[in-house]
Amino acid sequence: MENEKKPKVGIVGCGGRGYGVIRDVLIGLIPREISIAAVCDKYPDRASAAADLIGAADGAERPAEYTDYKELCDIVHPDALFVYSAWESHFDIAIYAMKKGIPVGFEVGGAYSIEKLWELCRTYEETGTPCMMLENCCYGECELMTLRMVREGVFGDIVHCSGGYHHDLRYEITGGIENRHYRLRNYVGRNCENYPTHELGPIAKILDINNGNRMLTLTSMASCSKGASAYAAKNMPKSIVARQNFAQGDVITTVIKCAAGQTITLTLDTTLPRTYTRAFTVRGTCGGYFGETDSIYIDDGRYHDFEFCGEKLWGNAAGYCDRYTHPIWQNYDPTGGHGGMDYLVTEAFLESVRNGSRPPIDVYDSASWAAVSVLSEQSISLGGMPVPIPDFTNGAWLCRDDIADAPDSCYGLDNKKIAKKYRKQ
Amino acid sequence: MENEKKPKVGIVGCGGRGYGVIRDVLIGLIPREISIAAVCDKYPDRASAAADLIGAADGAERPAEYTDYKELCDIVHPDALFVYSAWESHFDIAIYAMKKGIPVGFEVGGAYSIEKLWELCRTYEETGTPCMMLENCCYGECELMTLRMVREGVFGDIVHCSGGYHHDLRYEITGGIENRHYRLRNYVGRNCENYPTHELGPIAKILDINNGNRMLTLTSMASCSKGASAYAAKNMPKSIVARQNFAQGDVITTVIKCAAGQTITLTLDTTLPRTYTRAFTVRGTCGGYFGETDSIYIDDGRYHDFEFCGEKLWGNAAGYCDRYTHPIWQNYDPTGGHGGMDYLVTEAFLESVRNGSRPPIDVYDSASWAAVSVLSEQSISLGGMPVPIPDFTNGAWLCRDDIADAPDSCYGLDNKKIAKKYRKQ
Numbered sequence: 001m002e003n004e005k006k007p008k009v010g011i012v013g014c015g016g017r018g019y020g021v022i023r024d025v026l027i028g029l030i031p032r033e034i035s036i037a038a039v040c041d042k043y044p045d046r047a048s049a050a051a052d053l054i055g056a057a058d059g060a061e062r063p064a065e066y067t068d069y070k071e072l073c074d075i076v077h078p079d080a081l082f083v084y085s086a087w088e089s090h091f092d093i094a095i096y097a098m099k100k101g102i103p104v105g106f107e108v109g110g111a112y113s114i115e116k117l118w119e120l121c122r123t124y125e126e127t128g129t130p131c132m133m134l135e136n137c138c139y140g141e142c143e144l145m146t147l148r149m150v151r152e153g154v155f156g157d158i159v160h161c162s163g164g165y166h167h168d169l170r171y172e173i174t175g176g177i178e179n180r181h182y183r184l185r186n187y188v189g190r191n192c193e194n195y196p197t198h199e200l201g202p203i204a205k206i207l208d209i210n211n212g213n214r215m216l217t218l219t220s221m222a223s224c225s226k227g228a229s230a231y232a233a234k235n236m237p238k239s240i241v242a243r244q245n246f247a248q249g250d251v252i253t254t255v256i257k258c259a260a261g262q263t264i265t266l267t268l269d270t271t272l273p274r275t276y277t278r279a280f281t282v283r284g285t286c287g288g289y290f291g292e293t294d295s296i297y298i299d300d301g302r303y304h305d306f307e308f309c310g311e312k313l314w315g316n317a318a319g320y321c322d323r324y325t326h327p328i329w330q331n332y333d334p335t336g337g338h339g340g341m342d343y344l345v346t347e348a349f350l351e352s353v354r355n356g357s358r359p360p361i362d363v364y365d366s367a368s369w370a371a372v373s374v375l376s377e378q379s380i381s382l383g384g385m386p387v388p389i390p391d392f393t394n395g396a397w398l399c400r401d402d403i404a405d406a407p408d409s410c411y412g413l414d415n416k417k418i419a420k421k422y423r424k425q
Numbered sequence: 426m427e428n429e430k431k432p433k434v435g436i437v438g439c440g441g442r443g444y445g446v447i448r449d450v451l452i453g454l455i456p457r458e459i460s461i462a463a464v465c466d467k468y469p470d471r472a473s474a475a476a477d478l479i480g481a482a483d484g485a486e487r488p489a490e491y492t493d494y495k496e497l498c499d500i501v502h503p504d505a506l507f508v509y510s511a512w513e514s515h516f517d518i519a520i521y522a523m524k525k526g527i528p529v530g531f532e533v534g535g536a537y538s539i540e541k542l543w544e545l546c547r548t549y550e551e552t553g554t555p556c557m558m559l560e561n562c563c564y565g566e567c568e569l570m571t572l573r574m575v576r577e578g579v580f581g582d583i584v585h586c587s588g589g590y591h592h593d594l595r596y597e598i599t600g601g602i603e604n605r606h607y608r609l610r611n612y613v614g615r616n617c618e619n620y621p622t623h624e625l626g627p628i629a630k631i632l633d634i635n636n637g638n639r640m641l642t643l644t645s646m647a648s649c650s651k652g653a654s655a656y657a658a659k660n661m662p663k664s665i666v667a668r669q670n671f672a673q674g675d676v677i678t679t680v681i682k683c684a685a686g687q688t689i690t691l692t693l694d695t696t697l698p699r700t701y702t703r704a705f706t707v708r709g710t711c712g713g714y715f716g717e718t719d720s721i722y723i724d725d726g727r728y729h730d731f732e733f734c735g736e737k738l739w740g741n742a743a744g745y746c747d748r749y750t751h752p753i754w755q756n757y758d759p760t761g762g763h764g765g766m767d768y769l770v771t772e773a774f775l776e777s778v779r780n781g782s783r784p785p786i787d788v789y790d791s792a793s794w795a796a797v798s799v800l801s802e803q804s805i806s807l808g809g810m811p812v813p814i815p816d817f818t819n820g821a822w823l824c825r826d827d828i829a830d831a832p833d834s835c836y837g838l839d840n841k842k843i844a845k846k847y848r849k850q
Contacts, residue, residue: 156655159697160648160676219644219809223585224686230581230710234726251585251708253680253690255809261649265678267690272584272708273724274715275736283676283697285655290699292717293739299698301659311700314718314739384644384680384811 007353009034010078010102012069012093013085014041014050015180017107021084022050025342031059033350038076040066041085043180069093073100080353082134082346083107086182087194091116091370098129105132105349105359106366108197110373114390117367121392124363132349132359133366135201137278139344139411142317143202144326146282146289150206154298154324156286158206163199163291164267164279170231173271174241184241187248191222192377193268196254197369199278201361203264205411206282210364213260214397215389220376222249227271246271254376256389266372289317296320328411331419348412360412367392432778434459435503435527437494437518438510439466439475440605442532446509447475450767456484458775463501465491466510468605494518498525505778507559507771508532511607512619516541516795523554530557530774530784531791533622535798539815542792546817549788557774557784558791560626562703564769564836567742568627569751571707571714575631579723579749581711583631588624588716589692589704595656598696599666609666612673616647617802618693621679622794624703626786628689630836631707635789638685639822640814645801647674652696671696679801681814691797714742721745753836756844773837785837792817 011018011026018041026036036054041047047065055062066072069089073081073096081097083090087109097104111117124131137143149155169183176184186194207213227250232242252268267279280291287298295313334340352359371389379387391397436443436451443466451461461479466472472490480487491497494514498506498521506522508515512534522529536542549556562568575583594608601609611619632638652675657667677693692704705716712723720738759765777784796814804812816822 157651159651160694217808219646219680219811221644221680221682221688223688226582226584226686226710249688251688253678253688255644255646255678255680257646257809261651263646263648263674263676263678265692269585269708272710273712274708274722275738283694283699285651285697287698297699312740313700315737383642384682386644386809 005354006032007034007079007350008037009080009082010038010040010072010076011036011050011082011084012040012072013083013107014039014046015084018084019046019050019053021082021342021346022053025346026082027054027057027060029346029350030054030057036060036063037078038064038066038072040069040072042067070096073097073102078102080105080350087186088112088182091120094131095120095123098123098127098131101127101129103130103353105134108133108135108195109370110192110194110196111370112374114371114374117371117392118390121363121367130352130359131363131366132352132361133197133201133369134345134349135197135361135369136341136345137198138201138205138361139328139341139348140202141325141329142289142291142294143280144329144411145317145321145324146280147202147206148326149289149320149324150282150284152324154286155282155284155288158262158282158284160263160265160283161203161207162265162267162279162281163203164269164277165195165198166267166269166274166277166279168272168274168276169270170228173228174232174236177239177241187228187246187271188244189247190377191225191247191249191380192373193220193252193254193266194248194373195268195270196266196372196376199266199280200264200369200372202280203282204365204369207258207260207262207264209258210368210393210397211400212397213258214391214393215264215368216257216259217386217388218254218256218372218375218379219384219386220252220254220379221384222380223251225249225271231271249380252376252380254372256372294318327415328413328418331415344413347418351412351414364392430779431457432459432504432775433462434505434507435463435465435497435501436461436475437465437497437506437508438514438532439464439471440509443509444471444475444478446507446767446771447478450771451507452479452482452485454771454775455479455482461485461488462503463489463491463497465494465497467492495521498522498527503527505530505775512611513537513607516545519556520545520548523548523552523556526552526554528555528778530559533558533560533620534795535617535619535621536795537799539796539799542796542817543815546788546792555777555784556788556791557777557786558622558626558794559770559774560622560786560794561766561770562623563626563630563786564753564766564773565627566750566754567714567716567719568705569754569836570742570746570749571705572627572631573751574714574745574749575707575709577749579711580707580709580713583687583707583709585688585690585708586628586631587690587692587704587706588628589694589702590620590623591692591694591699591702591704593697593699593701594695595653598653599657599661599664602664602666612653612671612696613669614672615802616650616672616674616805617798618645618677618679618691619673619798620693620695621691621797621801624691624705625689625794625797627705628707629790629794632683632685632687632689634683635793635818635822636825637822638683639816639818640689640793641682641684642811642813643679643681643797643800643804644809644811645677645679645804646809647805648676650674650696656696674805677801677805679797681797719743752840753838753843756840769838772843776837776839789817
């Protein structure tokens with residue numbers, strides 16, 4: 001690495017997500033944390049817009065522009081690569097970068113074949129170059145508070161977790177011709193849990209997946225597909241999209257069984273009208289966190305039964321923050337102009353780049369979480385058949401320790417540094 | 426029938442549920458609506474307690490007591506039989522009564538074999554004697570308001586429904602030796618969605634199951650079983666129950682696929698600490714009802730996306746009551762000392778008995794809903810394999826009309842009569 005303290009980074013993918021992270025997170029790290037040497041997008045206008053944005057930042061130079069990520073890697077050879085491109089491209093880009101010795105952080109998204117994920121793992125094992133799925137929701141405030149409560153035993157033994165990507169994306173999906181968004185082609189062509197990791201990531205960390213536990217099998221079922229078509233017919237009747245058949249079911253329900261006995265239920269729910277929630281839920285023998293109502297229930301050992309039938313705990317989780325907020329969030333103030341979870345996951349990746357340490361979400365986490373998409377596609381197409389989830393660790397999960405469990409690691413972040421940079425006033 | 430207007434009824438099962446319904450609903454119908462000629466329980470003390478209760482009611486005579494339901498049927502030959510006994514006994518008792526020409530309403534609960542449900546259907550077809558599962562939640566205020574909104578098209582095409590029996594029953598289950606409750610033996614010996622109908626009943630009516638639609642297949646997965654054991658170890662360490670292995674997983678997730686493309690997700694969640702909810706949820710292309718937060722979202726045709734990310738609609742369903750309360754509940758005041766849903770479902774059954782009409786929850790509804798328990802047991806034991814759901818109508822679902830759909834039928838109830846008897850003041 002040219003500069004131990006200030007990695008020179010490259011960015012692939014400057015569409016909605018990439019541009020947003022550059023604007024909200026990355027340019028804030030210039031010039032003291034990183035320099036941005038190059039940007040890449042298959043659409044030159046997007047790369048130019050991103051280069052404009054970066055070039056205008058304080059202390060920044062205008063980065064080089066590319067339309068081919070291989071050229072970016074070969075010519076610029078950055079110290080780290082951020083990948084915000086379309087879902088389909090994440091793993092090919094990551095594998096290419098790793099082979100060049102470039103640590104790579106890639107956006108969330110599911111996989112299209114299990115073989116590609118094995119290739120990702122093999123490439124890591126052969127090159128030793130770290131890669132990390134940039135799953136920002138692992139750094140969410142409520143997710144981290146719940147993780148802490150689980151680690152402190154507040155909820156007892158954890159037996160079931162659930163979550164959903166409940167997000168009305170009909171506008172984005174049906175606008176995919178104008179906005180060049182990869183979701184459109186995915187919703188037309190595929191039928192699966194296409195976006196599992198916002199919920200599965202935090203849950204997997206809580207359940208020690210790949211670190212003493214693992215996901216064994218899953219089943220997945222899809223509802224019919226009516227939401228996107230109905231939306232397009234109503235809102236863009238003259239568009240070709242209004243006559244488009246969508247393979248993607250409106251609601252996908254996936255159930256995962258873990259080696260230690262827990263079940264995980266995931267719901268994809270993106271083409272029907274509703275408000276947003278990830279419905280992150282963790283249930284144990286002594287209590288649980290219920291994301292849809294942002295509430296916590298802790299068993300007090302007394303008998304309640306119907307006494308609690310009418311009781312609403314909606315929103316009561318706020319009352320637990322003083323006692324249980326995760327150390328990272330005690331020192332972090334997202335209202336100060338930082339990007340919330342996006343900032344933290346970016347910092348965590350850069351921390352591992354600077355230190356050459358194992359990323360808090362490593363190649364095995366990334367592969368096993370991304371595998372859910374293709375396995376759910378298989379299960380749905382087989383009528384809901386259970387399908388096996390590969391053990392990408394090849395048995396190493398039986399004795400691995402999670403970096404996020406180390407008391408002073410704070411999930412891959414240097415908490416003292418976070419405190420210094422982003423302390424609450 | 427001896428008296429067209431005043432059926433003479435028998436009651437089988439005088440435990441917690443039976444005694445409760447007698448106390449809260451049935452004695453209120455004496456003497457004008459029914460007479461109670463006989464009660465039966467395998468435990469004589471329970472039958473006596475119920476007979477005492479009934480005998481003390483205004484205008485009532487003390488009923489005869491039996492410990493064998495066959496004797497009750499043969500000797501008393503009531504005009505209608507209510508069955509509140511253990512889950513395992515419902516269908517045998519119903520079949521016996523139907524063969525004697527006695528219309529029978531039985532409490533909710535799942536089945537133990539598919540063959541028994543076929544026998545139930547065959548017996549109905551051979552005898553013409555109606556039977557009805559007394560699924561009170563079909564008459565719930567929010568369930569009926571949602572049904573009305575669906576029928577009026579407010580939510581568009583319905584593509585997914587979900588619900589759960591989220592009820593902390595650890596005290597009742599682990600106390601099964603003292604309270605002689607059938608749940609204990611079921612939780613020790615079985616692992617399945619043992620109580621599907623509180624959610625599935627209202628959902629099935631909304632989705633026209635057995636009346637133009639049907640349930641095709643289901644998959645079911647179970648978490649490990651820790652909740653009941655942990656509770657017993659803590660609260661009754663010296664009891665034999667504390668050393669008991671429970672087969673029943675703490676959380677069971679079942680997904681049902683329907684012929685018309687919808688999915689139904691059911692969750693059984695009865696052995697972990699939490700507050701009560703049935704989480705009844707109905708999702709359509711134009712909006713939905715969300716039971717866990719008692720909220721309604723109706724698409725306004727404008728683009729929201731992240732605008733609604735932080736919005737909480739919790740509890741807003743109350744604002745729709747003026748416009749959409751179901752006619753039954755417009756005329757019904759449960760605060761007047763009636764039993765809420767229990768009263769309505771009892772009235773609906775008695776209405777069909779008096780009129781000789783098809784019950785609003787008929788033998789095919791009862792069989793297909795109860796089938797979910799045994800099919801989920803099979804699916805779980807096969808690692809989550811999809812299993813076919815029998816078509817108990819033998820194809821008749823393609824052209825049956827649901828009695829509950831008739832505009833003036835009000836789900837099997839005579840609404841004018843309800844209004845007269847239970848009108849809100």
